[in-house]
Amino acid sequence: MRPPMTPRRRPARGFTLIELAVAVAILAIGTVAAYRSFDQAQRGIGGQLDRTLATEVALNRAAELRLEGMRAGRSLPGTEPMGGIGWAVDVTEAATAGGLIEATILVTADERPGARYVVVVPEARP
Secondary structure: OOOOOOOOOOOOOOOOHHHHHHHHHHHHHHHHHHHHHHHHHHHHHHOHHHHHHHHHHHHHHHHHHHHHOHHHHOOOOOEEEEOOEEEEEEEEEEEOOOOOEEEEEEEEEOOEEEEEEEEEEOOOOO
16 A cells, blocks of 8 residues: 655745845945955045146156256246146255256145156256
8 A cells, every 4th residue: 555645845945034144244245345445446546646747747847947957947937737736836956066956846736745856957058
């Protein structure tokens, strides 16, 4: 004789509530870590554009001083626009033993990183 038929239990399908909670927690931790690393990278890169613009202004002023000499360079304007920013350009002079002038160019703007560049130039254009 046959044994009586018992209903077969099907395996449960889907996720339990605990499994779902663990998956959400892991996803949240990963999201927070990704956001923090993105924020740090953005802060590190944030000042680079301003530094680059300030350096370009300093290099431009150094080229002008080399081409025109320090005498003509003293009459150059104290501010230079670049990148939509008005950069303040301050040039300090020091005499060298060879009869040239060491010009230290300091470029700044409000609440932005600046640049400093040193160049040796003649007093007047040869």
